[in-house]
Amino acid sequence: MDSKFVIEKGIPFAGRTEVKVLELEPGYVKMMMPLQPNLNHVGTMYAGALFTLAELPGGAIFLSTFDASQFYPLVKGMEIKFLKPAATDITVEVRLDPDEAAKIRETANDVGKADYDWDCELKDANGQVVAVSSNRYQLRRMKPSGA
């Protein structure tokens, strides 16, 4: 299965939001959360959909950047601030620097796990930042089989 499909449909919860992976390469992802299926009671995007858009790049960057046969990711925590009503489709872009990725990989390989984090901005169709988040993840090395 290709990584875009895994991110968009691999978790049924995410699939139901109709979230889209617009671009995906090692160390970079751009995703879009559509407004229509995720409206709240006042006609803007529900907070849970914005959270989901802020969180899913963790899985996307993992799949495009790390070896899924050797490692798996955990989300440790997130802080999200809602700044403006989200009244259009919303996009997010996350970049993970190759040197930083190499360091994370090395640490997880050496000691079994490595914490990493990033901040991201959720933007509406006019480029306005509607929410910001700080995400904390951990890369874990898979145990050798039989261990």
Place this chain on the structure above:
Amino acid sequence: MDSKFVIEKGIPFAGRTEVKVLELEPGYVKMMMPLQPNLNHVGTMYAGALFTLAELPGGAIFLSTFDASQFYPLVKGMEIKFLKPAATDITVEVRLDPDEAAKIRETANDVGKADYDWDCELKDANGQVVAVSSNRYQLRRMKPSGA
């Protein structure tokens, strides 16, 4: 429409999670997020469903505690920490003290808005805390019509 229905089905995003309001009264709500429709790729509850369970009590407490013809709530921000894998249905309970609610109502009435916040714990079927969140809301007074 009764408040339970509004919380469970009023926002389609929430409805799709099959979240349930177990108890609701002024200043108190207990809700449950079922595991099955919200599984992630490793068989535990997806982070976005846990976030949603932590966030929805804001709307539930609003509906049971404040006058929806005079006020409306905003979520300003949330911090959530994922402590353990969530491998069962998950519940949350939130209480808002009547004196605190009266103060919020009074401030929103006087100056148009009032910030309030609470912490909550998400628990699995064995009573284990799987996640904790800090939620920041704001109660806003509706503008008089024509204003």
